[in-house]
Amino acid sequence: MLISKIVRTGYCSSKRMMDIMGALIAIVLLSPVFLIVAIAIKLEDGGTVIFKQERSGENDTPFVIYKFRSMTERVASSSDSAYTWDNGVPDTFIFKDTGEQDARVTKVGSFIRKFSIDELPQFVNVLFGNMSLIGPRPEIVPITSCYSEKQKQRLMVKPGITGWAQINGRSDINNGEKIRLDLEYIEKQTAMLDIIIFFKTVWLVIAGKGSI
Template sequence: MAFDFEPQVSVSALEPTSPLRTHRKLDVKRVLKRGFDILFSTLALIALSPVFAVVTLMLRLREPGPVFFSHERVGIDGRTFRCHKFRTMREDGDRRLQWVFAIDPIAREQWDAEQKLDRDPRVHSLGDLLRRTSIDELPQFWNVFKGDMSIVGPRPITMAEAEKYGHHFADYCSVKPGITGAWQVGGRSDTSYAQRVVLDVDYIRNASLVDDIQIVYKTVGVVLAQRGAC
């Protein structure tokens, strides 16, 4: 399945189906997806435990403050959860960000439009490396194991970002957000926010377990090439 920026199927082209049959298909799909999530996250947490240890030690030695950062994100059915990452920002990051906004209106405009900056003043030097390699997101495997997230799904968003999804927010809330997804293999931070929304909605409406496996495979190449890293 190709994730592009155009809808694959128009609503008018959909054939009516039995509600019971659709419900059963969704139940089977959810069970298979959850099984995949548990297996993958368990293996990842075990295999990556040396990486966790090294990163934890480096952060302890080089950066003051906690090793992990947890922030509230919107999950399935609109429920919020704490999304975990390795901390990549300075303790006075918010103050630095507001200072940049005060002297650079273009940065303010970029932030309002995309919720990101080309050069984020909040990120410390080690954090930049962790972000470029996506190592900062490894703690999210614990979110997957707990059931807050999936391996593959839409990008986890804050409640403040919900309005950017417009009427597609209902689509977003119908599934669990993912560590990776169509937005990841489709450009990561090189894509505009509007393109991310289209990619996420296209995935939510059309993806299968086979597509999830393909996205995981493609994600490895994207991360190794460090394309579109935040």
């Protein structure tokens, strides 16, 4: 038990260090992409570049997530839908985000969504410490407010830019499967598993499958 606790403590410490290093390297290397995307968004409709939204973080602590705006200004600023489940989020529930071809998605937005470029500002969230590079994706507060006790267990760790559920289906899997995969990650998380998730994410993004 003591050895297991020491190993877990060492993993958590090294993970935070890797988060900081990885986020800093990514921001520096991708800074030209940040600039180009920001200019493209501004030129298309003159609206704000960054989309901000409240998500549930570690221990269900709310935080503001950053993304490049991919929808029209009016839609992006609208409030989240309300959910009224009394016994947890149904396993069959599938959160359907607006598709790339939706008329409310801008032309630039369609492209950056396809290659998950809209998610890049979340490296700033990682630096702030409210997100990790690898972990369960942060859910919107209206959904987590309906979580059952079991579902709340996915909020025990820091959310990530990409995770085990994302490389195994992303939005194509239902809530029950997503919860199962996230809890499996929390139970088995190791540095090696994080590395596997990272490289598979890179491959899926390059392939244009938008894994995050």
